Each structure stands twice: as C-alpha cells, then as structure tokens.
Amino acid sequence: MDxxxxxxxxxxxxxxxxxxxxxxxxxxKVAEVGTTAAIAALCTPGTTAFELPKRLVTPGIVDAHLHFVSFGLYLERVDLRDLTSIAACRERVRAAVAKKKPGEWIVGRGWNEHIWSDRREPVAQDLNDIAPDHPVMLVRCCGHTVWLNEAAMKLAGIAKETADAPGARIERDAGGRPIGLCREYRKIVEKVIPPPTLEERKAAALRAQ
Incomplete structure (x- = not known):
C-alpha cells in the first residue's frame, strides 16, 4: 500500500x-476503505501514513468546464428575459436599486426590444430617473449590446468625445452625444465594474448548486 x-x-x-x-x-487509486485498524493492518514499511483526526476527507470535485462560480454570479443579475416592455424592465431595475447601496452597480441581462410593446430600443433616459446614484449595465439577450445609464457611461469613460473602440459602436443622438446604447461594449464596461469579493464568490458557488 502506497x-x-x-x-x-x-x-x-x-x-x-x-x-x-x-x-x-x-x-x-483508492484501493480500500474501512476502519483505522483494518487499513493500518495493510500498511507496510514503505507506506506513507497520514493521521487526520477531526478532518474531513472527500472525493475530488472535478469541474471539467462549467464556469460554476460565474453561473452563480449570473443568477444574481437582474433577470429581464421575457419582459414585454421598457416599463417592466424599469420595475425590475427599481427593485434591484432598493437592495443596493448608493454607488453599487446594477447589472442585468436578457432584454429584447423585439418582444416589447414599445417597439424601440432603450436609452439612458429610461434608467436615469430610477437609478441616479447607481451605475446600471443591462446586457441584451444576444450578449453583444449593453443598455447603460448616465452613471455607468461616466464611469466607463463613454462621452461625446469618446471614439468608438475597434469593432464596437457607441450609438449617438443627432448632436453626437451617447444615448446609452453600445454595441460590443460589454467587456469594456465590465473592466470598471468591481470584481466580486471572496464572500460574493462563495455565495455564488452555493447559489449555483
């Protein structure tokens, strides 16, 4: 026995x-399990033995490619899937704001203007009044377009004078001012969102189970 x-x-x-x-x-490989006396009897002079009183030993947990913690964090985001209007999205965001401290980010996912009764894309003005003290980033169902409020654009450095990033586009009004809708800007905005703390990651892992 080794x-x-x-x-x-x-x-x-x-x-x-x-x-x-x-x-x-x-x-x-695990060859035998049993009582301490039974396993000790199998040991030879070449066996490396570990005494682990009051310790828990479990089989290895192998995560092939699940993004387990990321999935748990994803579940914490404001869910905008299947909502049929901008007003409904606003209510979800408003509820999230009530649970956050001023300055904390509100991140949502899943909106789709094609199923909205509004029949238009959203803009920052749809969020500014309900989240004046919270930066908001809401990711479209495609994952490529983000809906931002003024606070989020300010932190991400998105302004009238900001040039479009390579392969990305900031939607603007007739005067060149960003309207709060950005294509392929998710990764850029995520760089200014504080990473989750250790405690938040632990909670995410539990949530994903």
Whole structure:
C-alpha cells in the first residue's frame, strides 16, 4: 500500500457505505476503505501514513468546464428575459436599486426590444430617473449590446468625445452625444465594474448548486 489515511472522517460517495475511518491508496487509486485498524493492518514499511483526526476527507470535485462560480454570479443579475416592455424592465431595475447601496452597480441581462410593446430600443433616459446614484449595465439577450445609464457611461469613460473602440459602436443622438446604447461594449464596461469579493464568490458557488 502506497498511502494510508487513518483516524479520519471519510465520505466515500457510496450510498451503501457513505462513511469510513480510513482509506488506502495503491498506484494512485483508492484501493480500500474501512476502519483505522483494518487499513493500518495493510500498511507496510514503505507506506506513507497520514493521521487526520477531526478532518474531513472527500472525493475530488472535478469541474471539467462549467464556469460554476460565474453561473452563480449570473443568477444574481437582474433577470429581464421575457419582459414585454421598457416599463417592466424599469420595475425590475427599481427593485434591484432598493437592495443596493448608493454607488453599487446594477447589472442585468436578457432584454429584447423585439418582444416589447414599445417597439424601440432603450436609452439612458429610461434608467436615469430610477437609478441616479447607481451605475446600471443591462446586457441584451444576444450578449453583444449593453443598455447603460448616465452613471455607468461616466464611469466607463463613454462621452461625446469618446471614439468608438475597434469593432464596437457607441450609438449617438443627432448632436453626437451617447444615448446609452453600445454595441460590443460589454467587456469594456465590465473592466470598471468591481470584481466580486471572496464572500460574493462563495455565495455564488452555493447559489449555483
């Protein structure tokens, strides 16, 4: 036996025998699980043994490619899918603002003007009055267009004199002023949004389960 873990609390994942005190590893694989006495009896002078009292041992959790934490953070965003008007989107944003401290970002997802009764694209003016103290970024269902309020544009450096980024476009009014609708600007705006804290990432992981 190459490695032994003894005197521990081991979760096996086997519904018929979920817990054990010890395990033995041979050639990189779990060979035996059982009591500390039973596994200790399998040890040889060449076995590396670890005593882990009051420690929990579990099978490895392998995330092939799930973006698990990102998904949990995504679930926390304001959900605008299937809403049928700008007014309905405003109410969702208004509810989110009520839960945030001044200055904190409001991030939403999923709006689609093609199913709105308004039959027009949104602009910053649709958000400024309900979120004057919060920067707001709402990502369209396609993921390529963002709807911003004035506070968000200011933080992202989007102004009349701002040139379009390569491959992107700031929609403007007749006077050249940004209207709060930007194509391919999501990544640019995300650079000025504070990254989630460790506690927020932990909460996101729990939310994604």
């Amino acid at each position: 490695i032994a873990i003894l005197n521990s609390r081991i979760y096996t994942g086997d519904p018929y025998r979920p817990w054990a005190e010890a395990l033995a590893i041979r050639d990189g």
